[in-house]
Amino acid sequence: MKCLNEFRISKGKEMHGRLGSRLVKGLASGEKGQLTHFNDELLNEVIKECSENFLALQSLIRKMQEEGLDFQTTRNADHYGALINHLSLIRNKRCLMAYVYNRAEMIQNLAWTVGLRLFELPEEIQEKLSHLEKDYFKRHSAALESYMSKVDLNLNVDMVPPKDPYIKVRVLDDLGEGIVVSDKAANFARHSMHFLKRTDAEPYISRMRLKNEEVGQLPHLHRENNGKFYVVTKAQVFYMLHSVVNLS
Template identity: 40%
Template sequence: MFCEKAGALVRELKLSKWMPPFDNAKFTDCVREINELHGDVTQYLESRGGRPEPDHLPKLVVFHTAVMRNKRCLLAYIKYRMRQIEKLRWTSGGATLSPALQPNLHKQEIDFFTEYSALVNQYMTDVGLDLTADVNPPKDMLIQVRVLQPLGQVVLQSGTQINLEANTMHFMNRADAEPLILQGVLEHVG
């Protein structure tokens, strides 16, 4: 049956939680089927001087349709996997791939992740902006924080002066609070 393995590849993606291991055997079989069907059509047309017999037109249409369906399924398979790898780069925030995820990826997909990460990092360096700082835009500019380590009087990036004593709570600009949260001085509260 034509296109069985190509359809199975797409179904595997739909049934998986994240991304199943790259199925090189099925992928190769689909490419082989495409080449065989295309070769059969080409050979038939060459033997007839480019003029198929009317009785054979339905067969040629079926072969051509099978080739096109296989191509669409393989392209959908590759595109879905590529988009998942791109999402992984943005959600992980790092330029390294987790060793736990590597067995599910083809060597070329790992190379794609590495090159994509390098491009993203280069862009962020050129622009001078960390695009991974806030994956989701903030709902409020002010956040409530609790002081974990006393700092006393502090002048924030925004120019505001604030007294940060241990176990006190404050509303602060997100941009002012985030560096202190990352340092472990403040804790974001609810």
């Protein structure tokens, strides 16, 4: 019991597993489908706790082995201390995986709903991505572009055919002069109204530079998992997590 009490207060900070829980709660606290700022500081604290758990687990198991005790059958303070460290390590790793996995899904969604180029993402979104997440976005977009070129099909357009090929839009951000649409140069001053081809307006609407005055936004920007490839494999998650930290 004495060993367990010492173990409980050894850090003098957070209960084991609390940091990982805070990391996931921070992700869940944001609006559904919306990225929050990458919490690099808290993520590193969780990683540090994983390392501490792993070292403590190794030390306690080694101590029991040196004392000639069977770890499978012995039920002493060292056994329970090792068990707590082991469970904390597993929980924190799961929290890290959940954090990276869910952000990876949202990053992939950006390629479908906003654009395949990093510069096409609004500044407020780019600021929320870590350096590795930006690299992941580029790799995913490149893979998507490669596939679309092979099948000669643009999968980024709206799945529902529009009733009218032209839409009325309002300029939200001053685009300046010299913007070419439908082979004609136009001046997109802020708050000005224009009647454009939907295909010409879509890229600017997805980047929040224009607003569709008829429906507020293009339908596909609000669609979730509507027959598109929202798939993140375990290999992709492990790649991202391994790039952030080596937990071995």
